[in-house]
Amino acid sequence: MTSAATQNRKPKTENRPLTLVTGGTGFVGRSVVEELLAAGRQVRVLARNPDHPALAGLAVEVAVGDLRDPDSLNLALTGCTRLFHVAADYRLWVPDPATMYAINVDGTRNLLAAAQTQGLDRVVYTSTVGTLGNPGDGTPGTEDTPVRLADMVGHYKRSKFLAEQVALEFAGQGLPLVVVNPSTPVGPWDFRPTPTGLMIVDFLKRRMPAYLETGLNLIHVKDVARGHLLAEEKGRVGEKYILGHENLSLSQIFHLLADLTGLPAPKVKLPYWPVLAMAYVDEFFATYIRRRPPRMPVAAIRMAKKYMYFDNRKAVQYLGLPLTPVRQALADAVEWFRRHGYA
Numbered sequence: 170m171t172s173a174a175t176q177n178r179k180p181k182t183e184n185r186p187l188t189l190v191t192g193g194t195g196f197v198g199r200s201v202v203e204e205l206l207a208a209g210r211q212v213r214v215l216a217r218n219p220d221h222p223a224l225a226g227l228a229v230e231v232a233v234g235d236l237r238d239p240d241s242l243n244l245a246l247t248g249c250t251r252l253f254h255v256a257a258d259y260r261l262w263v264p265d266p267a268t269m270y271a272i273n274v275d276g277t278r279n280l281l282a283a284a285q286t287q288g289l290d291r292v293v294y295t296s297t298v299g300t301l302g303n304p305g306d307g308t309p310g311t312e313d314t315p316v317r318l319a320d321m322v323g324h325y326k327r328s329k330f331l332a333e334q335v336a337l338e339f340a341g342q343g344l345p346l347v348v349v350n351p352s353t354p355v356g357p358w359d360f361r362p363t364p365t366g367l368m369i370v371d372f373l374k375r376r377m378p379a380y381l382e383t384g385l386n387l388i389h390v391k392d393v394a395r396g397h398l399l400a401e402e403k404g405r406v407g408e409k410y411i412l413g414h415e416n417l418s419l420s421q422i423f424h425l426l427a428d429l430t431g432l433p434a435p436k437v438k439l440p441y442w443p444v445l446a447m448a449y450v451d452e453f454f455a456t457y458i459r460r461r462p463p464r465m466p467v468a469a470i471r472m473a474k475k476y477m478y479f480d481n482r483k484a485v486q487y488l489g490l491p492l493t494p495v496r497q498a499l500a501d502a503v504e505w506f507r508r509h510g511y512a
Contacts, residue, residue, distance in 0.1 A: 186210070187249045188211065188212050188251040188252070188253065189213045189215060189251070190212060190253045192254070193214035193216065193223075194218070194221040194223040197351060197393055198255035198295075199227075200358065201397050205398070206227065206228060213229065215234050215241075215245050215256070219233050223360060236272050237275065242279055243283045243287070250289060250290050250291070251289065252280075252289055252291070252293070254293070254295060259363070260462075261364060262462050273331075274332045277335050282339075285344050289344075289345070292339075294346055294348050296409070298411060298479050299329060299330075300316070302316030303475060303477060305474070305476060306476065307478055310480065311479070312408075312411055312483055318331070322468055323466075323471070333409075340407040346406060349409070350410065352481075353365050354387075355369070356502050362506075369499070369502055369506060373503065374512050379438070380423065380435045381441065381473050382420060383419050383475070384477060386414065386481075387414060387417060388481075388493075389501070393412045396412040396488060396491075399490060400488055412490060413484075414481060416478040416479070420438070422499070426503070429496070430503060448465040
């Protein structure tokens with residue numbers, strides 16, 4: 170792997186603290202970058218591709234590097250006083266799980282070790298509500314709901330659970346680190362798109378004649394980004410904060426989308442166990458025959474068995490988390506996907 174190289178998109182502005190953002194080319198990370206720039210911050214983004222289209226038009230420096238390359242991380246952090254570690258390998262199916270653990274767990278350890286060595290004065294680590302305890306019966310989970318590694322479904326959640334433990338260990342060793350746990354963000358610039366964004370795109374393309382009922386906590390991606398900055402400013406070291414808003418069943422989400430777009434909501438509700446069996450068959454063929462992502466990842470179907478509802482009161486009370494109506498978040502996502510040719 171190559172060492173980090175910093176490319177300036179505009180001359181540095183002196184006398185402003187320099188902040189490094191990892192994952193700045195991703196959905197949440199790009200929104201964090203925009204929020205920092207709007208606050209007048211000097212921003213450096215760690216990226217493997219310095220010409221990534223998500224960074225077009227943003228007045229940032231780009232440090233070329235990789236979470237698996239400690240030398241590139243030390244170079245990227247040089248001169249920085251703040252760090253937002255938003256990057257993660259977010260896939261619900263991976264042909265080689267070792268790569269995901271190398272990025273999410275070992276990469277977090279590499280980055281935070283560099284931050285500790287360089288004496289940063291604030292770090293915000295982006296986890297996920299997927300690492301938190303959740304009763305699954307519609308009762309919202311909190312930052313303190315009991316949970317174990319064995320409760321994690323799939324390699325993504327397991328790797329993020331382990332990475333969060335690494336982050337909390339560094340906080341316990343004196344690194345001034347705060348953890349944020351976003352729920353399900355929606356909004357503009359979901360260019361990959363995320364599984365939730367893909368669901369919206371499929372709805373717009375009328376590719377969803379049926380659905381598997383579940384529950385999600387939705388929040389506007391810009392509120393998630395603002396929550397990161399509020400956690401940097403007000404969060405307590407070693408504490409976790411859920412960045413979420415409204416708990417909705419999937420059928421409620423589809424009805425909101427139907428109301429916004431005039432398209433019909435799917436009416437056929439599928440039974441869980443037959444769909445899970447189909448997912449296992451699909452993933453087998455995807456892994457060993459087609460060698461490309463499955464249409465129905467087993468992890469996604471298993472996650473759907475639980476209503477992933479969460480309680481945001483801690484972030485609202487102690488951080489002042491803003492709460493844009495979820496209807497507006499969905500409307501912004503629909504408008505962005507349509508404007509950029511996804512549907």
